[in-house]
Amino acid sequence: MKARVLITPKEGILDPQGKAVERALPALGFEGVSNVRVGRLVELDTNDPDALPSLCEKLLANPLVEDFEVEVDEK
Amino acid sequence: MKARVLITPKEGILDPQGKAVERALPALGFEGVSNVRVGRLVELDTNDPDALPSLCEKLLANPLVEDFEVEVDEK
Numbered sequence: 001m002k003a004r005v006l007i008t009p010k011e012g013i014l015d016p017q018g019k020a021v022e023r024a025l026p027a028l029g030f031e032g033v034s035n036v037r038v039g040r041l042v043e044l045d046t047n048d049p050d051a052l053p054s055l056c057e058k059l060l061a062n063p064l065v066e067d068f069e070v071e072v073d074e075k
Numbered sequence: 076m077k078a079r080v081l082i083t084p085k086e087g088i089l090d091p092q093g094k095a096v097e098r099a100l101p102a103l104g105f106e107g108v109s110n111v112r113v114g115r116l117v118e119l120d121t122n123d124p125d126a127l128p129s130l131c132e133k134l135l136a137n138p139l140v141e142d143f144e145v146e147v148d149e150k
Contacts, residue, residue, distance in 0.1 A: 006116050021117070021134065030130050032122035041081050041114040042096070047107030055105050059096065 002073040003046055007061045008039035039066070077148040078121055082136045083114035114141070 009015045017038040025033050042060055046052065049072045061068040084090045092113040100108050117135055121127065124147045136143040 008116060008118060018117075024134060025130070028130075028133055030123075030126055030134075033130070034120045036117065036119040039116040039118070041083060041116040042093075042111065043083060043114070044111045045109045048105075051105055055100070055103075055108070058103055059099060059105075 001046065001049060003044055003049055003052055004071040004073070005042040005044075005052065005056055005060055006039065006069040006071070007042070007056070007066050008037055008068075010065055010067050013065045076121065076124060078119055078124055078127055079146045079148075080117040080119075080127065080131055080135055081114065081144045081146070082117070082131070082141050083112055083143075085140055085142050088140045 009018070015037050018036040021038060022034065022036040025031075025036075040060075049070070052070045052072070053068075056068045056070065057063050084093075090112050093111040096113065097109065097111040100106075100111075115135075124145075127145045127147070128143075131143045131145065132138050
């Protein structure tokens with residue numbers, strides 16, 4: 001089945017990529033956007049969705065500085 | 076309000092990062108995972124969610140090789 005892992009920098013961790021996006025926006029004419037955080041999105045097919053949190057901790061995310069969220073599509 | 080932009084490589088576009096994850100998995104003891112695609116996740120606060128698709132096309136995603144999806148949290 002299909003699953004998605006959403007990985008974001010933890011609250012309070014510096015996110016230079018997000019800051020760069022935030023600073024670029026006014027120059028492009030977009031106002032009123034704040035708190036931009038850039039993370040990663042991993043899509044995959046798996047037979048064993050219960051293994052995903054452990055997979056995230058070991059390979060996909062760095063649990064020291066990143067939070068992750070697993071979404072499984074039950075179809 | 077809070078919004079999330081999910082950016083993934085288009086179908087058919089080579090995704091070396093996804094391939095690298097896929098190859099690393101068996102060595103870590105995870106079997107049965109396939110079609111790994113690695114994209115980006117952008118979280119932000121905005122006053123004007125209608126501007127997000129245009130913002131994605133101009134700054135966050137590369138529409139030639141990436142698809143994006145906008146999720147707005149109406150709270």
